[in-house]
Amino acid sequence: MDLLHHIFYGFSVGLQPENLLFCFVGVFLGTLVGVLPGIGPVGASSILLPATFRMSPISGTIMLAGIYYGAMYGGSTTSILVNIPGEAASVVTCLDGYQMAKQGRAGPALGIAAFGSFIAGTLGVVGLMLFAVPLSEFGLKFGAPEFFAVILLGLTLITYLARGSAIKALMMGAFGLILSCVGLDPIQASPRMTFNMMELWDGVGLIPVAMGLFGISEVVINIEKTPSTEILKTKIKNLFPTISDWMQSKGAILRGTVLGFFLGILPGSSPIISSFLSYSIEKKLSKHPERFGKGAIEGVAGPESANNSASSAGFIPLLTLGIPANAIMALIFAALLIHGMPPGPFLLKEHPDLFWGVVSSMYIGNVMLLILNLPLIPLWVQVLKIPNKILFPLILLFCIIGSYSLKNSIFDIVLMMIFGMFGYFLRKFDYEGAPLLLGFVLGPILEMNLRQSLILSKGSFSIFFARPISAVFISVAIILLTTSFIPHLVKVKGKYEALTKDD
Amino acid sequence: MNLRDQSSGLFWLGISIFVCIESIRSGIGAFHSPGSGFLPFWCGVILAVFSLILVTTSTLMKQWKGRITDLWKGTEWNKVIWVLFSLFLYPFVLPFVGYLIATFGLMIFLISIMGRSKVWIPGVSAFIIVLVTYVIFHLLLDVRLPTGILGF
Numbered sequence: 295m296d297l298l299h300h301i302f303y304g305f306s307v308g309l310q311p312e313n314l315l316f317c318f319v320g321v322f323l324g325t326l327v328g329v330l331p332g333i334g335p336v337g338a339s340s341i342l343l344p345a346t347f348r349m350s351p352i353s354g355t356i357m358l359a360g361i362y363y364g365a366m367y368g369g370s371t372t373s374i375l376v377n378i379p380g381e382a383a384s385v386v387t388c389l390d391g392y393q394m395a396k397q398g399r400a401g402p403a404l405g406i407a408a409f410g411s412f413i414a415g416t417l418g419v420v421g422l423m424l425f426a427v428p429l430s431e432f433g434l435k436f437g438a439p440e441f442f443a444v445i446l447l448g449l450t451l452i453t454y455l456a457r458g459s460a461i462k463a464l465m466m467g468a469f470g471l472i473l474s475c476v477g478l479d480p481i482q483a484s485p486r487m488t489f490n491m492m493e494l495w496d497g498v499g500l501i502p503v504a505m506g507l508f509g510i511s512e513v514v515i516n517i518e519k520t521p522s523t524e525i526l527k528t529k530i531k532n533l534f535p536t537i538s539d540w541m542q543s544k545g546a547i548l549r550g551t552v553l554g555f556f557l558g559i560l561p562g563s564s565p566i567i568s569s570f571l572s573y574s575i576e577k578k579l580s581k582h583p584e585r586f587g588k589g590a591i592e593g594v595a596g597p598e599s600a601n602n603s604a605s606s607a608g609f610i611p612l613l614t615l616g617i618p619a620n621a622i623m624a625l626i627f628a629a630l631l632i633h634g635m636p637p638g639p640f641l642l643k644e645h646p647d648l649f650w651g652v653v654s655s656m657y658i659g660n661v662m663l664l665i666l667n668l669p670l671i672p673l674w675v676q677v678l679k680i681p682n683k684i685l686f687p688l689i690l691l692f693c694i695i696g697s698y699s700l701k702n703s704i705f706d707i708v709l710m711m712i713f714g715m716f717g718y719f720l721r722k723f724d725y726e727g728a729p730l731l732l733g734f735v736l737g738p739i740l741e742m743n744l745r746q747s748l749i750l751s752k753g754s755f756s757i758f759f760a761r762p763i764s765a766v767f768i769s770v771a772i773i774l775l776t777t778s779f780i781p782h783l784v785k786v787k788g789k790y791e792a793l794t795k796d797d
Numbered sequence: 798m799n800l801r802d803q804s805s806g807l808f809w810l811g812i813s814i815f816v817c818i819e820s821i822r823s824g825i826g827a828f829h830s831p832g833s834g835f836l837p838f839w840c841g842v843i844l845a846v847f848s849l850i851l852v853t854t855s856t857l858m859k860q861w862k863g864r865i866t867d868l869w870k871g872t873e874w875n876k877v878i879w880v881l882f883s884l885f886l887y888p889f890v891l892p893f894v895g896y897l898i899a900t901f902g903l904m905i906f907l908i909s910i911m912g913r914s915k916v917w918i919p920g921v922s923a924f925i926i927v928l929v930t931y932v933i934f935h936l937l938l939d940v941r942l943p944t945g946i947l948g949f
Contacts, residue, residue: 465844468840469840
C-alpha cells in the first residue's frame with residue numbers, strides 16, 4: 295500500500311510540466327547521442343552538467359537520467375544501420391543487427407531493439423522501486439566504516455569487471471583517488487598538491503576532468519580514424535516484429551532483463567558488460583548457435599534488453615547507498631551533491647520528491663523513447679548524415695563552453711584540454727577512464743570515512759572487521775582483488791620459470 | 798617485451814613517486830590521527846606497486862610486441878596534432894579577442910583540417926555555429942562569454 299502511495303506521489307512530481315519537458319529533452323538528447331558515434335552518454339552528460347545547475351535538482355536529475363537510458367535506445371540504430379555502435383553498450387548489436395539489415399530486415403531489428411529496450415527498461419524501473427526502499431533502510435545502519443568498505447568494494451568491482459587489464463583499471467582508480475586529493479584538505483584545510491596555484495585550492499573540477507576525459511578525448515580518437523560511415527541503403531519497413539520474431543525473442547528479452555538488472559546493481563558494473571554477457575548466454579542457450587553473427591534476432595533482443603535494464607538498475611546503489619555504479623552515475627552523484635542533496639540512505643527520507651519523481655520519470659521516459667525511436671527512425675538516419683567535419687568541432691565547442699560556464703574561468707578550459715590530451719593517451723595505451731572518474735568522485739567520501747574510522751578506532755584497522763557489514767564488504771573486496779590477480783601471478787611465474795629454464 | 802606497457806608503467810611509477818614525496822611534505826600523520834597526506838600517500842604506494850607489476854610483466858614477455866609507434870600506424874595522427882595545438886592555443890587567445898572572434902577562427906581551422914570541402918563551407922559553417930551558440934548560451938542561457946579587448 296505504501297509503495298502504491300509512493301508511486302502516485304512520484305507521478306505527481308514527474309508529470310509536472312517542467313519535469314515532463316526536461317524528461318523529453320533528456321531522452322531526445324540521449325537518443326541523439328546514442329545515434330551519433332562521435333560522442334557517448336558520459337560525454338554528453340558532462341557537457342550538459344553545468345546546465346543542470348540552473349534547473350531544479352529534480353529536473354536536472356530527470357534530464358541526466360533521460361540522457362543515460364535514452365542513449366541505450368539510440369545506440370542500436372547506428373549499430374543496425376551502419377555497423378558502427380552509437381555507444382559502447384551497443385557494440386554487440388552490430389554483430390547480428392547489421393546482418394539483419396543486410397538481409398532486408400532492418401525494420402524488425404530496429405523494432406525488436408526498441409520494444410525489448412522498453413520492456414526491459416520498464417521492468418528495470420519496477421525492480422528499482424522494489425529494491426530501493428529496503429536497501430535504503432539497510433543503508434541507514436551504515437556508519438563511517440561501512441561507507442568506507444562499500445566504496446572500497448565499488449572501486450574494486452570496477453577493476454574486476456573492467457574490459458581491459460585489471461591492473462590498469464586499479465591504477466586508474468588509485469590515480470582518481472589521488473586527483474581527488476588536490477586542493478584543500480577537508481579536515482585540516484591545508485593545501486595539498488596545489489603547486490602554489492590559487493585556482494587549485496578548490497581542487498580539480500569535475501566538469502573539466504569529465505569533459506576532457508570523455509568528451510575531448512573521444513572526439514580526438516575519432517578524428518585520427520578514417521571511418522566509412524556508409525549507411526545501408528535499404529528500405530526500412532515493418533518496424534513491428536512478426537509473431538515469429540516475438541516467439542524467438544521473448545526468452546532473450548526476459549533473460550536479458552534479469553541479467554542486466556542484477557549486474558546493473560553492482561557498483562562498478564556497466565550496461566556494456568550486461569550486453570556482452572547477454573549475447574554470450576543467448577548464443578550458449580540457442581539450439582542453433584551457428585545463426586549468431588548471421589542475423590539472429592535474439593542477438594539483438596537480448597543485449598538491447600540487458601543494457602536498458604542495467605541502466606535502470608544502476609540508479610539503485612546511487613540513490614540508496616550513495617555509490618555510483620559507473621561513470622555516468624558519478625556525474626549524477628556530483629550534480630546532486632552540488633545541489634545539496636547528497637545521494638545515500640537519507641535521500642529517500644529527506645527528499646522523497648526527488649527519488650520518486652526520478653523513478654516515475656523513468657516510466658514516462660521509457661514510453662517517450664518507444665514513441666521517439668520507432669516513427670523517428672528516418673530522422674535519426676538523416677542525423678547520421680551530418681558530416682564529421684561539422685559534428686566534431688561542434689562537440690569540442692560545447693565542451694569548451696560547458697567547461698567555461700561553470701566559473702567563467704579560462705583555467706578550467708586549459709584544465710579540460712590537459713585532461714583531453716591525457717584521456718587521448720590513456721585510450722591509446724589501453725587505460726580506461728571510467729575507474730579514474732569513479733575514484734575521483736568517490737575519493738572525498740572515501741577519505742572522510744577512512745579518517746573518521748581511524749580516529750574512532752585510535753588507528754586500528756580492526757574496526758572494519760569488527761563490524762559485520764563492513765567486514766563482509768571488505769572481505770568480498772579482498773577476495774575479488776585476489777581472484778583477479780591469481781591468473782596474472784600464475785602467468786608471471788610461468789614466464790619467469792620459462793626464462794630461467796632457457797638460461 | 799611489451800614496450801607500450803613498459804613505458805606507461807614507468808610513467809606511472811614516476812607519478813607515484815612524485816605523489817608520495819608531495820604527500821610526505823603535506824604530512825602523513827599517524828594511523829590514529831591521519832594527516833592531509835595520508836590518503837594520497839597510500840594511493841601513491843598502491844599506484845607504485847601496480848606500476849612495478851606492470852613493468853615487470855611487460856618486461857618478462859618473451860615476444861617483442863606493442864611498439865609505441867604502432868599505435869599511430871594507419872591513423873591520421875597529423876590531424877590530431879593540429880587539433881590539439883589549436884585547442885591549447887584557444888584559451889590563451891580567448892581573453893584577448895573575445896569569444897566571437899576566437900571561436901570563429903577555431904571553427905574555421907577545425908572544419909578545414911577535418912576534411913576537404915569547398916572554400917566557402919568552413920567560413921559559412923563557422924559563422925552559423927558561432928552565431929547559434931552565442932544566441933543559445935549567451936543570450937538565452939545567460940552564460941557570460943569572454944568579450945576581449947575589442948569589447949565584443
